[in-house]
Amino acid sequence: MRAIRYVTSPQRRNQLPAHREPITAPGAPEAVGPYVHAVRANGLLFCSGQIPLDPKTGEIVGATAADQAGRCLENLAAVCDAGGATLGDAVRLTVYLTDMASFAAVNEVYESFFESDPPARVAIAVAALPRGALVEIDAVVALPD
Template sequence: MEKIIINTKNAPAPIGPYNQAVKAGNTLYISGQIPVNPATDELVSGDIKAETEQVMLNLKSILEEAGLGFDNVVKSTIFIMNMGDFSQINEVYGKFFTGQFPARETVQVAALPKGVNVEISMIAVG
């Protein structure tokens, strides 16, 4: 099996020993993305909708680098600090899909990298 590393300057650089995404066969595994603006390397914070929007834009950039889009996503995992933010996160998340939605779970966690409020990972096939 060939493993292809996917990286783009249009999403935040990894902050550890991992890649933005790895394509194995026709499946793309995207590492969890947090609300870092890749142009400024600054965290987007203070508004959960703005944070989620940035996360989704980062994911979009990685999908595009791999020649895919949100319609190729088959699985998402959303990690959030406060389940009370779920409806706002869900509202923003849903706007990025035009076809069928992927499978998904949403998990409240005790902490996320850099103290962010939301992180999303995805698996896409194409």
């Protein structure tokens, strides 16, 4: 099998097409890789995964998966705000867990953020996450009219 790599010119490398608007959230931690906090396109906000980093220090927050899930959701809320929406506008979240034994505890924290009309969700067990995090959460958000 042969991999195909799409290469852009240096001028286009850091630009998104006009129908895709990059969002950088001042209230969220800096990205730990080559990506933006979110991309706004066609009435949706596609939020990059958030790990439980403190926005001021860049350090992991929380010793338990439940504590970390809360910080991830707070970070996502900041990204949503920067993109012109709220976390309550989310239509789908993906929760990545390094240990499914923490699923119930993470659900309790998750419920506190979505007390009514929660979005669709997927929870996936993974072997590891960046910076040793126990939880990462990403989101797709419907932008208000």
